[in-house]
Amino acid sequence: MTGYTSNEMMIVAAARLLKNDDVCFVGIGAPSAACNLARLTHAPDLTLIYESGTIGTKPDILPLSIGDGELCDTAVTTVPVIEMFRYWLQGGRITIGFLGAAQLDKFGNINTTVVGPYAKPKVRLPGGGGAPEIATSCGEIFITMKQSNRGFVEKIDFVTSLGHGRGGDDRARHGVRTKGPTRLITDLAVWAPDAESKEFTVVSLHPGVTREQVRETVGWPAKFAGRVAETPPPTQTELQVLRDLQARTDAAHRGAAKKGE
């Protein structure tokens, strides 16, 4: 199957990582598309949780916000926000946290707070929301975002959510017992942390993508695993389900031209 976008490849590659018995805390944007694609293809019993309190939700369209009515209508149960954060997230019931980022470093530390100094930011981003605690309380973390020199930087301006800190066992030295970022899925590749250094390393290149393209779009010297696989291209089924989902979503949001950031 040819004729798919790098964005579709990213969402499909991310979706494949989710298992049928996972309990996944879903961030909005690309994570939401990937999680729902997984549910609509190979993982029908995947439990999706949004921070508005909706547990086991099965939306027919992608929500514009984390609290759209569709999420509540199709959930197994909807709990108060405090219960969501205390019992379900902090209580250790969630296996995967799926996050996006504005800025990311090679150890999977995430910035969604500011570009520039905190006190006088060049760009004031939305902030952490649920992410600072999702990052440390979920069993492991998947991150998905498009590669760019603006987003993939040597040093992020602000650590909103902890990844592997300064690498090595730094995360454990913070007293965190969860695994942290275990996969980074971009429009070009799938990355996994090196076993020792915890630096993100390319483990799979999407079809047609060169190492040079990967190097040019990250702000640190990109590392590659000893054996780099080729990501299988999207199947016809994966593409069809994703496109149908996005068409339904666009129609429901009134064909709005703008996409979430």
Add this chain to the structure above:
Amino acid sequence: MATFMSLREAVAAYVHDGDAVAMEGFTHLIPHAAAHETIRQGRRDLTLIRMTPDLIYDQMIGMGCARKLVFSFAGNPGVGLLRRLRDAVENDWPHPLEIEEHSHAAMANAYEAGAAGLPCAIFRGYIGAELKDVNPTIKSITCPFTGEHLAAVPALTPDVGIIHAQKANRRGDVLIEGITGVQKEVVLAAKRSIVTVEEVVEDFTGMHANACILPHWTISAIVAVPGGAHPSYAHGYYKRDNAAYLEWDEISADRDRFLTWMDKHVIKAGPEVFARRVTASGMGGR
């Protein structure tokens, strides 16, 4: 004890200049009509508390109501950034805005502590996160039993809590359905409270035994404002007007366009326009 009032009377009686005000609703049931009334009455120097400032505080900040903002996620959900809030933080327009920034877990815990009458909330949070370096209200506490270091933040006890809900009965008990967010916590944590509702019904006979109900004696004022959460939504009444959220991104991008929009739709309007908005938006409503 809940008193039924007009929206103008309720805001005049319970929201004062300089108050700490929490208008909550987690995407759902956001009390837009009450915020617009507060803007119309020209309140100033407010400390605005809300997990997701959303359009409701973007409007209040742009209209100069706020001195300080306490929040945990300042985006236009699913659309992008809040442009009036950004203009205040980045360019001091219309005047400087002090910010106190948290995570969602911290704010939810802080409301719960307020409702529970505790001085602070304790939770496992902010580990390795830099917000604790820029927000002096985020502290650490050691568990006396296990020695684990945990995060602590002060309880949130707003002067006034404002929420929107589906129904009140004649006695003034309030029913909240769907995504209940922190609606209950904010009313119980606040010194005074205003609840706007879609409708007032005779009684709650036949309600599910575990329905989320705030008894009338926990609420200061109740106001019927059909459509009062628009462009947010009211489960069972009307849907979220997603197009309005997308449109706001353009309206709020420019100071003059923002002021013109606010003048027409807020300053020169009243609470009665909300019922028309939810039917006009094609999102339901009665």
